[in-house]
Amino acid sequence: MLAEIITIGDEILIGQVIDSNSAWLAGRLNEVGITVGQITSIGDDPAVLENALEEASRRADIIIMTGGLGPTKDDRTKQTLCGYFGGKLVLHEKVLENVKTIFSRSNRPLLDSNMRQAEVPDNCRVLLNSQGTAPGMWFEKEGRVYISLPGVPFEMMGLAGEQVIPMLKEYFRDRLEPVLHKTLVTTGIGESFLAELVAPAENFLPPYIHLAYLPRPGMVRLRLSAYGKELTASGNKPAEGIVSALQLEKELDIHASRIMELAEKYVIATEDTPVPEIILNRLRERGRTLATAESCTGGYIAHLITAIPGASDVFSGSVVAYSNKIKSSLLGVNDITLTHFGAVSRETVSEMAAGAIERLGVDYAIACSGIMGPGGGSADKPVGTVWIAVADKEHVQAEKFSFSGRRPQLIERTAIAALGMLFHFVE
Amino acid sequence: MLAEIITIGDEILIGQVIDSNSAWLAGRLNEVGITVGQITSIGDDPAVLENALEEASRRADIIIMTGGLGPTKDDRTKQTLCGYFGGKLVLHEKVLENVKTIFSRSNRPLLDSNMRQAEVPDNCRVLLNSQGTAPGMWFEKEGRVYISLPGVPFEMMGLAGEQVIPMLKEYFRDRLEPVLHKTLVTTGIGESFLAELVAPAENFLPPYIHLAYLPRPGMVRLRLSAYGKELTASGNKPAEGIVSALQLEKELDIHASRIMELAEKYVIATEDTPVPEIILNRLRERGRTLATAESCTGGYIAHLITAIPGASDVFSGSVVAYSNKIKSSLLGVNDITLTHFGAVSRETVSEMAAGAIERLGVDYAIACSGIMGPGGGSADKPVGTVWIAVADKEHVQAEKFSFSGRRPQLIERTAIAALGMLFHFVE
Numbered sequence: 001m002l003a004e005i006i007t008i009g010d011e012i013l014i015g016q017v018i019d020s021n022s023a024w025l026a027g028r029l030n031e032v033g034i035t036v037g038q039i040t041s042i043g044d045d046p047a048v049l050e051n052a053l054e055e056a057s058r059r060a061d062i063i064i065m066t067g068g069l070g071p072t073k074d075d076r077t078k079q080t081l082c083g084y085f086g087g088k089l090v091l092h093e094k095v096l097e098n099v100k101t102i103f104s105r106s107n108r109p110l111l112d113s114n115m116r117q118a119e120v121p122d123n124c125r126v127l128l129n130s131q132g133t134a135p136g137m138w139f140e141k142e143g144r145v146y147i148s149l150p151g152v153p154f155e156m157m158g159l160a161g162e163q164v165i166p167m168l169k170e171y172f173r174d175r176l177e178p179v180l181h182k183t184l185v186t187t188g189i190g191e192s193f194l195a196e197l198v199a200p201a202e203n204f205l206p207p208y209i210h211l212a213y214l215p216r217p218g219m220v221r222l223r224l225s226a227y228g229k230e231l232t233a234s235g236n237k238p239a240e241g242i243v244s245a246l247q248l249e250k251e252l253d254i255h256a257s258r259i260m261e262l263a264e265k266y267v268i269a270t271e272d273t274p275v276p277e278i279i280l281n282r283l284r285e286r287g288r289t290l291a292t293a294e295s296c297t298g299g300y301i302a303h304l305i306t307a308i309p310g311a312s313d314v315f316s317g318s319v320v321a322y323s324n325k326i327k328s329s330l331l332g333v334n335d336i337t338l339t340h341f342g343a344v345s346r347e348t349v350s351e352m353a354a355g356a357i358e359r360l361g362v363d364y365a366i367a368c369s370g371i372m373g374p375g376g377g378s379a380d381k382p383v384g385t386v387w388i389a390v391a392d393k394e395h396v397q398a399e400k401f402s403f404s405g406r407r408p409q410l411i412e413r414t415a416i417a418a419l420g421m422l423f424h425f426v427e
Numbered sequence: 428m429l430a431e432i433i434t435i436g437d438e439i440l441i442g443q444v445i446d447s448n449s450a451w452l453a454g455r456l457n458e459v460g461i462t463v464g465q466i467t468s469i470g471d472d473p474a475v476l477e478n479a480l481e482e483a484s485r486r487a488d489i490i491i492m493t494g495g496l497g498p499t500k501d502d503r504t505k506q507t508l509c510g511y512f513g514g515k516l517v518l519h520e521k522v523l524e525n526v527k528t529i530f531s532r533s534n535r536p537l538l539d540s541n542m543r544q545a546e547v548p549d550n551c552r553v554l555l556n557s558q559g560t561a562p563g564m565w566f567e568k569e570g571r572v573y574i575s576l577p578g579v580p581f582e583m584m585g586l587a588g589e590q591v592i593p594m595l596k597e598y599f600r601d602r603l604e605p606v607l608h609k610t611l612v613t614t615g616i617g618e619s620f621l622a623e624l625v626a627p628a629e630n631f632l633p634p635y636i637h638l639a640y641l642p643r644p645g646m647v648r649l650r651l652s653a654y655g656k657e658l659t660a661s662g663n664k665p666a667e668g669i670v671s672a673l674q675l676e677k678e679l680d681i682h683a684s685r686i687m688e689l690a691e692k693y694v695i696a697t698e699d700t701p702v703p704e705i706i707l708n709r710l711r712e713r714g715r716t717l718a719t720a721e722s723c724t725g726g727y728i729a730h731l732i733t734a735i736p737g738a739s740d741v742f743s744g745s746v747v748a749y750s751n752k753i754k755s756s757l758l759g760v761n762d763i764t765l766t767h768f769g770a771v772s773r774e775t776v777s778e779m780a781a782g783a784i785e786r787l788g789v790d791y792a793i794a795c796s797g798i799m800g801p802g803g804g805s806a807d808k809p810v811g812t813v814w815i816a817v818a819d820k821e822h823v824q825a826e827k828f829s830f831s832g833r834r835p836q837l838i839e840r841t842a843i844a845a846l847g848m849l850f851h852f853v854e
Contacts, residue, residue: 011641013463014608015454016650016699018447022468027442036440037475039468041449044639048464055482071619072640073629113619131831133619152642154832181441192498192540192560202500213499214438215579223443272443292726292747298733299719299726302747306725309801309834317753320719320729320745322738326787330746330757360753374736404558405581407736 001176003029004060005039006052008068008077009151012041021066021156028160032169033176033228034062044068046080053084053146061144062168064160067151069134071113078121078137081148085139087123092135095120099133127163131155138167145171177228178245182256183272184222186263187420191215194263198222201258209255219416221272222259226252268423275419276305282426283314288363290422292318293331293356295343295369296386301415316362321352331355344369344381346389346398353391353398364426365391366418370401372410384410388418390425397425428603430456431487432466433479435495435504436578439468448493448583455587459596460603460655461489471495473507480511480573488571489595491587494578496561498540505548505564508575512566514550519562522547526560554590558582563590572598604655605672609683610699611649613690614847618642621690625649628685636682646843648699649686653679695850702846703732709853710741715790717849719745720758720783722770723797723813728842743789748779758782771796771808773816773825780818780825791853792818793845797828799837811837815845817852824852 005025011017019041026036037060042048049068056063068077082089096118103110117133120126127136127147132155139146147164149156169176186194191213195202202211205224214221226248260267269278283290292301302318305311321327324338332355333348341347352367370386377383384405389398399421403413432452438444446468453463464487469475476495483490495504509516523545530537544560547553554563554574559582566573574591576583596603613621618640622629629638632651641648653675687694696705710717719728729745732738748754751765759782760775768774779794797813804810811832816825826848830840 010637010639010652011650012450012466013453014457014650014652015450015452015463016610016641016648018445018450019466020445023439023442023445025442026440030441036442037470038479039439039446041466043464052465070640070642072622074637074639108617108620111619111623113622154836157833183443190535192538193535195499195540196538210437210501212437212501213497214443215497221443223438223441225437225441294726297730298738298742299721299729299745299747300733302726302749303724303730303838306727306747306749307835307838311725312749315725315749317749317757318726318745318747319757320726320733320747322729322733322742322744326744329788330744330786359757361756406584408734409581411730411734 001034001062001172002037002060003034003062003064004037004056006049006056006063006065007039007041007151008044008049008065010043010074013043021151021153024153024157025064025066025160028165030179030181032165033179034168035179044074044076046076049077049080050084057144061172063144063146064164065146065148066156069148069150071117071133077148081124081137081139081146082121085121085123085141085146087121089119090122092118092120092126094128095126095135098128098130098135102133127159129155129159131158136163138164178226178248179228180226180245180248180252182224182252184256184260184263184267185219185269185272185275186222186266187219187268189220189263189266191220194220194222194266198259198262201255201262204258205255206251209252211259216416219275219420222263223272224252224256224259268420274304274308275416275423277308279419279423279426280305280308280311280314283364288314289316290314290364290366291316291356291360291362293352293365293367294318294320295322295327295352296372297368297411297414297418298322300411301366301368301418304415304419316360319356319360327352331359342381344371344385344387346387346400349387349389350391350396350398353389353396357391357393363392364422366422367391368414368418370410370414372407374407386410386414386417388414388421390418390422392425397421428461428489428599429464429487430461430489430491431464431483433476433483433490433492434466434468434578435471435476435492437470437501440470448578448580451580451584452491452493452587455592457606457608459592460606461595462606471501471503473503476504476507477511484571488599490571490573491591492573492575493583496575496577498544498560504575508564508566508573509548512548512550512568512573514548516546517549519545519547519553521555522553522562525555525557529560554586556582556586558585565591565594605653605675606655607653607672607675607679609651609679611683611687611690611694612646612696612699612702613649613693614646614695614843616647616690616693618647621647621649621693625686625689628682628689631685632682633678636679638686643843646702646847649690650699651679651683651686695847701731701735702843702850704735706846706850706853707732707735707738707741710791715741716743717741717791717793718743718783718787718789720779720792720794721745721747722749722754722779722795723799724795724838724841724845725749727838728793728795728845731842731846743787746783746787754779758786769808771798771812771814773814773827776814776816777818777823777825780816780823784818784820790819791849793849794818795841795845797837797841799834801834813837813841813844815841815848817845817849819852824848
């Protein structure tokens with residue numbers, strides 16, 4: 001079962017918006033055994049959309065569109081689809097009711113353009129959108145399904161998760177083939193060295209199990225994908241006999257544990273769980289608490305941790321000590337340490353970590369200080385120089401890093417490295 | 428001048444990675460007058476790539492590919508392109524030297540797979556990549572340019588920014604047409620209400636100037652785009668006579684100021700500058716300092732601020748008071764306030780903001796506390812309930828918000844609303 005995603009909107013093509021919808025949708029489709037063969041981003045233009053629909057229809061069984069459903073003049077997807085599938089727009093009472101409810105809830109006046117959101121093509125199944133005014137639409141033509149969803153991410157996620165995915169599972173229930181993934185998260189080893197290390201296992205993979213290396217700042221994820229009868233996105237031919245999810249899963253497990261044996265030293269998780277979540281789970285099991293004392297990462301480590309639901313069991317808080325004054329006043333870093341060794345030094349981060357343990361009253365702490373650029377570098381401490389410390393009530397461990405990249409990457413790398421250090425420290 | 432971007436890699440199609448490269452590239456291309464007509468994501472499969480190249484060649488003059496250049500077996504772009512353009516792989520001395528330098532810098536052993544990174548097609552111009560081992564490649568065929576770049580974002584950005592964009596400007600110097608954008612950032616007004624408000628100006632736009640509404644959590648950006656002679660991504664026909672950038676800019680300015688007049692009350696910036704940067708610039712001009720006291724946003728506001736280069740002039744730091752204990756110990760919130768009114772209340776956030784001003788020694792502070800879900804909501808204070816306070820040394824202003832969405836959106840919305848409140852407070 002092959003799907004394609006078409007995202008509609010000039011904002012992606014001029015680079016003002018990053019398309020996060022497609023990755024989310026692709027992940028959900030994969031989970032139910034629908035392979036995404038292509039993702040296409042096009043502008044808000046009827047002729048271009050019609051052409052994209054023609055091309056996608058030649059390749060895929062399911063075409064999901066996002067975007068172009070807003071109430072303003074630059075959104076023309078609904079009209080285009082209505083015409084393409086030969087229908088006409090009619091007022092939909094339930095959608096109108098929903099639009100009115102949303103507006104009354106936020107005490108905003110209802111405008112003509114909002115009323116038009118309640119007009120839908122008479123040849124589609126309407127997917128009611130409780131989070132916004134634009135409904136989703138489900139069209140069928142020549143055995144293919146075409147779905148149009150709003151581009152606002154949480155509206156799209158609500159509609160797709162609650163309605164579209166279950167409807168697709170039902171509609172194609174006899175044709176869905178298993179696709180299974182297994183991910184190993186590694187830190188402390190480069191992509192090519194890791195590949196040499198696991199080569200003995202990789203060379204034994206059957207043609208329907210595929211290994212991918214997914215590098216991210218500070219880590220490489222190894223993803224094994226096992227495919228059922230259908231052709232895969234990357235053209236790997238699956239074995240004829242392998243069709244049941246159970247069989248496939250058993251095989252996948254065997255190959256994953258071979259790779260695991262070879263790379264064990266570097267593996268920090270056997271599922272695609274964010275590193276902060278792995279750490280939170282581990283500390284929660286042991287009833288321990290955590291805080292951060294951040295200079296160069298400016299609160300980003302705390303953000304990564306608190307983005308995980310339920311972080312408050314473990315995470316007490318953070319002092320973002322961007323200025324030296326706060327390093328001493330709130331974390332108790334000695335002024336002499338700061339003058340003598342500088343803010344980016346083993347001594348400073350060690351005192352920051354110890355200070356966080358004491359002043360925030362926690363069991364573990366992460367501290368970091370570095371030069372994120374573009375300014376502030378020197379011959380001695382160039383941009384990318386970072387000191388990280390992790391500590392418990394008795395020990396402090398500090399390490400120096402020399403990262404490359406620009407400011408956003410440096411912040412990201414520092415955060416991941418710090419979390420990696422804590423992970424190994426807690427072990 | 429029309430370009431297309433092709434991103435290569437199964438990781439996007441299975442939803443494990445969000446394609447941030449395309450938006451960045453599209454933005455840079457637009458700046459130099461190259462319109463991006465389509466972005467396509469495909470798997471690591473030679474036949475699929477060749478087909479995508481054929482389709483893109485029928486529409487565009489420039490085809491930029493990212494990804495599929497890693498040293499491991501799942502990356503096959505280089506071989507595919509070499510064959511597609513009829514060349515053969517040869518060892519490139521300078522690339523080899525670069526690979527060796529990178530490995531010696533990080534004290535890692537050089538492997539066979541890394542050595543193969545130094546093999547390049549003999550029919551391309553090699554773009555040396557100082558940030559990584561995979562070089563970029565520039566092919567030409569029948570007047571079209573095909574560029575292959577690594578998928579690692581900062582390597583891609585380095586190569587594109589320093590080499591590809593200048594080379595494209597030079598190569599197509601006689602054919603580049605002006606494309607100009609102007610953005611107004613608004614807060615405090617919904618998309619459709621904003622559209623009604625600016626309708627009198629929008630109705631007077633010539634066909635070659637296009638207005639788009641770009642909603643983001645807590646704000647709507649209005650983007651005016653003016654196109655030169657070329658066809659636009661969205662098929663808006665530009666006026667024949669309008670070709671000079673100067674003429675176009677003048678027209679754009681007139682229409683932008685008409686819209687500005689109508690929406691003035693809601694506009695917080697007249698360029699597409701991140702809100703934290705607008706605030707930092709304003710406070711810097713006045714020699715003021717800022718701190719945050721964050722509960723529910725967990726350091727995200729501090730992160731948004733410190734992501735801006737040079738934030739340290741203005742931003743002193745933050746206390747992420749995730750636990751109540753830290754709200755009182757580090758920010759001086761009265762225990763009675765916490766027990767009597769709760770952590771999510773006007774009283775608590777007001778004391779947090781005042782505490783931040785005093786304890787972090789700053790002129791302005793933002794404080795927030797709320798229920799981000801999925802757990803923790805009650806009938807009285809459901810998930811999405813947020814209190815935000817902004818303060819200077821004399822005044823505190825607090826406001827209650829009821830946001831909708833899931834946890835990541837709630838964190839984002841709270842942060843943007845808090846920054847918006849501070850913006851108006853400082854005015």
